[in-house]
Amino acid sequence: KAGVTQTPRYLIKTRGQQVTLSCSPISGHRSVSWYQQTPGQGLQFLFEYFSETQRNKGNFPGRFSGRQFSNSRSEMNVSTLELGDSALYLCASSFLRTSGSLYEQYFGPGTRLTVT
Protein backbone atom coordinates (compact mmCIF):
# COMPACT_ATOMS: atom_id res chain seq x y z
CA LYS A 1 0.00 0.00 0.00
CA ALA A 2 1.22 3.47 -0.79
CA GLY A 3 1.89 5.66 2.22
CA VAL A 4 0.57 9.09 3.04
CA THR A 5 1.59 11.59 0.39
CA GLN A 6 1.85 15.32 0.83
CA THR A 7 2.30 18.01 -1.79
CA PRO A 8 4.20 20.14 -2.25
CA ARG A 9 7.19 19.01 -0.22
CA TYR A 10 8.71 22.48 -0.02
CA LEU A 11 7.15 25.89 -0.29
CA ILE A 12 8.39 29.45 0.11
CA LYS A 13 5.83 32.19 0.62
CA THR A 14 5.85 35.84 1.57
CA ARG A 15 4.18 37.35 4.63
CA GLY A 16 0.55 38.16 3.97
CA GLN A 17 0.09 35.53 1.28
CA GLN A 18 -2.01 32.43 1.66
CA VAL A 19 -1.06 28.81 1.06
CA THR A 20 -2.82 25.50 0.45
CA LEU A 21 -1.24 22.18 1.33
CA SER A 22 -2.52 18.82 0.17
CA CYS A 23 -2.60 15.38 1.75
CA SER A 24 -3.58 12.04 0.27
CA PRO A 25 -4.17 9.42 2.97
CA ILE A 26 -3.46 5.72 2.78
CA SER A 27 -6.14 3.97 0.76
CA GLY A 28 -9.05 3.04 3.01
CA HIS A 29 -8.17 5.54 5.73
CA ARG A 30 -10.97 7.98 6.43
CA SER A 31 -9.43 10.04 9.21
CA VAL A 32 -6.88 12.73 8.37
CA SER A 33 -5.14 14.86 10.97
CA TRP A 34 -2.79 17.79 10.52
CA TYR A 35 0.10 18.77 12.77
CA GLN A 36 2.55 21.64 12.83
CA GLN A 37 6.15 20.88 13.78
CA THR A 38 8.56 23.63 14.82
CA PRO A 39 11.81 23.55 16.82
CA GLY A 40 10.31 25.75 19.51
CA GLN A 41 6.82 24.31 19.94
CA GLY A 42 7.39 20.74 18.81
CA LEU A 43 4.52 18.79 17.29
CA GLN A 44 1.16 20.46 17.72
CA PHE A 45 -2.24 19.24 16.61
CA LEU A 46 -4.07 21.47 14.13
CA PHE A 47 -7.27 19.61 13.27
CA GLU A 48 -8.77 16.27 12.31
CA TYR A 49 -11.22 15.39 9.59
CA PHE A 50 -13.30 12.25 9.39
CA SER A 51 -15.73 11.56 6.57
CA GLU A 52 -15.51 15.17 5.37
CA THR A 53 -16.34 16.60 8.81
CA GLN A 54 -13.99 18.42 11.14
CA ARG A 55 -14.08 16.34 14.28
CA ASN A 56 -11.40 18.01 16.36
CA LYS A 57 -9.56 21.30 16.37
CA GLY A 58 -6.38 22.43 18.11
CA ASN A 59 -5.52 25.83 19.52
CA PHE A 60 -4.61 27.64 16.35
CA PRO A 61 -6.04 30.93 15.02
CA GLY A 62 -8.80 30.97 12.45
CA ARG A 63 -6.23 31.67 9.73
CA PHE A 64 -5.65 27.93 9.74
CA SER A 65 -8.42 25.97 8.09
CA GLY A 66 -8.90 22.68 6.38
CA ARG A 67 -11.28 20.46 4.53
CA GLN A 68 -11.67 16.88 3.45
CA PHE A 69 -13.08 15.59 0.21
CA SER A 70 -15.27 12.56 -0.44
CA ASN A 71 -12.20 10.51 -1.45
CA SER A 72 -10.65 11.33 1.98
CA ARG A 73 -8.00 13.60 0.50
CA SER A 74 -7.51 16.66 2.64
CA GLU A 75 -6.24 20.18 2.23
CA MET A 76 -5.21 22.75 4.77
CA ASN A 77 -5.11 26.45 4.12
CA VAL A 78 -3.25 29.19 5.93
CA SER A 79 -4.29 32.73 5.13
CA THR A 80 -2.39 35.95 5.82
CA LEU A 81 0.88 34.15 6.46
CA GLU A 82 3.11 35.27 9.30
CA LEU A 83 6.81 34.59 9.80
CA GLY A 84 5.92 32.34 12.72
CA ASP A 85 3.98 30.03 10.40
CA SER A 86 7.27 28.70 9.04
CA ALA A 87 7.18 25.04 9.97
CA LEU A 88 6.93 21.46 8.82
CA TYR A 89 3.27 20.63 8.30
CA LEU A 90 2.52 16.97 8.74
CA CYS A 91 -0.50 15.03 7.71
CA ALA A 92 -1.43 11.72 9.33
CA SER A 93 -4.06 9.24 8.28
CA SER A 94 -5.72 6.50 10.26
CA PHE A 95 -8.62 4.11 10.08
CA LEU A 96 -11.13 2.98 12.66
CA ARG A 97 -10.17 -0.42 14.01
CA THR A 98 -12.19 -2.83 16.07
CA SER A 99 -9.40 -3.86 18.46
CA GLY A 100 -6.18 -2.46 19.85
CA SER A 101 -5.70 1.16 19.03
CA LEU A 102 -8.72 2.75 17.46
CA TYR A 103 -6.61 5.19 15.53
CA GLU A 104 -3.15 3.98 14.56
CA GLN A 105 -1.80 7.01 12.75
CA TYR A 106 0.62 7.05 9.86
CA PHE A 107 2.40 10.25 8.99
CA GLY A 108 3.39 11.64 5.63
CA PRO A 109 6.80 13.23 4.95
CA GLY A 110 5.44 16.72 5.53
CA THR A 111 5.47 20.02 3.67
CA ARG A 112 8.25 22.39 4.67
CA LEU A 113 6.78 25.91 4.58
CA THR A 114 9.09 28.90 4.78
CA VAL A 115 7.56 32.35 5.16
CA THR A 116 9.81 35.29 4.32
Added chain:
Amino acid sequence: QQQVKQSPQSLIVQKGGISIINCAYENTAFDYFPWYQQFPGKGPALLIAIRPDVSEKKEGRFTISFNKSAKQFSLHIMDSQPGDSATYFCAASMEETSGSRLTFGEGTQLTVNP
Protein backbone atom coordinates in the same frame (compact mmCIF):
# COMPACT_ATOMS: atom_id res chain seq x y z
CA GLN B 1 -0.58 23.56 28.91
CA GLN B 2 2.08 20.91 28.39
CA GLN B 3 0.38 17.61 29.08
CA VAL B 4 3.15 15.20 28.16
CA LYS B 5 6.68 15.80 29.44
CA GLN B 6 9.58 13.91 27.90
CA SER B 7 13.14 13.43 29.08
CA PRO B 8 15.97 13.53 28.40
CA GLN B 9 16.14 16.09 25.62
CA SER B 10 19.17 14.31 24.15
CA LEU B 11 20.80 10.96 24.77
CA ILE B 12 24.08 9.43 23.66
CA VAL B 13 24.65 5.69 24.02
CA GLN B 14 27.20 3.24 22.74
CA LYS B 15 26.35 0.56 20.22
CA GLY B 16 24.89 -2.43 22.00
CA GLY B 17 23.75 -0.37 24.98
CA ILE B 18 20.25 0.29 26.27
CA SER B 19 18.53 3.56 25.46
CA ILE B 20 15.84 4.71 27.88
CA ILE B 21 13.48 7.60 27.26
CA ASN B 22 10.88 8.66 29.80
CA CYS B 23 7.54 10.41 29.57
CA ALA B 24 5.08 11.66 32.15
CA TYR B 25 1.52 12.75 31.58
CA GLU B 26 -1.02 14.71 33.55
CA ASN B 27 -4.39 13.88 32.07
CA THR B 28 -5.71 10.57 33.40
CA ALA B 29 -8.20 10.47 30.54
CA PHE B 30 -5.42 9.53 28.12
CA ASP B 31 -6.02 5.97 26.93
CA TYR B 32 -3.47 5.38 24.19
CA PHE B 33 0.30 5.94 24.34
CA PRO B 34 2.34 5.57 21.15
CA TRP B 35 6.01 6.19 20.48
CA TYR B 36 7.20 7.65 17.21
CA GLN B 37 10.62 7.69 15.56
CA GLN B 38 11.60 10.50 13.23
CA PHE B 39 14.60 10.73 10.94
CA PRO B 40 15.69 14.07 9.46
CA GLY B 41 13.55 15.04 6.49
CA LYS B 42 10.95 12.38 7.26
CA GLY B 43 7.63 12.27 9.01
CA PRO B 44 7.29 10.47 12.36
CA ALA B 45 6.91 6.70 12.08
CA LEU B 46 4.93 4.67 14.60
CA LEU B 47 7.25 2.39 16.57
CA ILE B 48 5.18 0.81 19.29
CA ALA B 49 2.13 1.72 21.36
CA ILE B 50 0.43 0.69 24.59
CA ARG B 51 -2.88 1.07 26.34
CA PRO B 52 -3.12 1.65 30.13
CA ASP B 53 -4.49 -1.81 30.90
CA VAL B 54 -1.07 -3.31 30.08
CA SER B 55 2.13 -2.65 32.06
CA GLU B 56 4.59 -3.67 29.39
CA LYS B 57 4.70 -4.31 25.67
CA LYS B 58 7.64 -5.61 23.69
CA GLU B 59 8.22 -5.60 19.96
CA GLY B 60 11.65 -6.76 18.89
CA ARG B 61 14.28 -4.54 20.53
CA PHE B 62 11.68 -1.96 21.60
CA THR B 63 9.80 -2.18 24.91
CA ILE B 64 7.29 0.18 26.48
CA SER B 65 6.96 0.13 30.25
CA PHE B 66 3.82 1.73 31.63
CA ASN B 67 3.14 2.83 35.22
CA LYS B 68 -0.45 3.96 35.49
CA SER B 69 -0.30 5.02 39.15
CA ALA B 70 2.75 7.20 38.53
CA LYS B 71 1.37 8.45 35.19
CA GLN B 72 4.64 7.60 33.51
CA PHE B 73 5.74 5.48 30.59
CA SER B 74 9.09 4.80 29.03
CA LEU B 75 10.69 3.43 25.90
CA HIS B 76 13.59 1.00 26.17
CA ILE B 77 15.70 0.26 23.11
CA MET B 78 17.78 -2.84 23.69
CA ASP B 79 21.03 -3.48 21.82
CA SER B 80 20.97 0.06 20.41
CA GLN B 81 22.39 0.41 16.90
CA PRO B 82 23.75 3.43 15.00
CA GLY B 83 20.71 3.12 12.71
CA ASP B 84 18.53 3.89 15.74
CA SER B 85 19.95 7.41 15.83
CA ALA B 86 16.88 9.58 15.39
CA THR B 87 14.46 11.76 17.32
CA TYR B 88 11.92 9.89 19.43
CA PHE B 89 8.57 11.28 20.49
CA CYS B 90 6.17 9.92 23.04
CA ALA B 91 2.53 10.83 22.62
CA ALA B 92 -0.84 10.33 24.22
CA SER B 93 -4.44 10.53 23.12
CA MET B 94 -7.95 10.11 24.41
CA GLU B 95 -9.27 7.90 21.66
CA GLU B 96 -12.68 7.34 23.18
CA THR B 97 -13.44 11.06 23.39
CA SER B 98 -11.04 12.95 21.15
CA GLY B 99 -10.46 10.58 18.29
CA SER B 100 -7.01 10.49 16.80
CA ARG B 101 -5.73 13.75 18.32
CA LEU B 102 -2.23 13.16 19.65
CA THR B 103 -0.46 15.23 22.30
CA PHE B 104 3.28 14.88 21.85
CA GLY B 105 6.22 15.12 24.19
CA GLU B 106 9.08 17.47 23.35
CA GLY B 107 11.21 14.80 21.72
CA THR B 108 14.51 13.09 22.50
CA GLN B 109 17.42 13.18 20.10
CA LEU B 110 19.14 9.80 20.34
CA THR B 111 22.68 9.29 19.08
CA VAL B 112 24.12 5.78 19.06
CA ASN B 113 27.87 5.79 18.66
CA PRO B 114 29.48 2.89 16.77
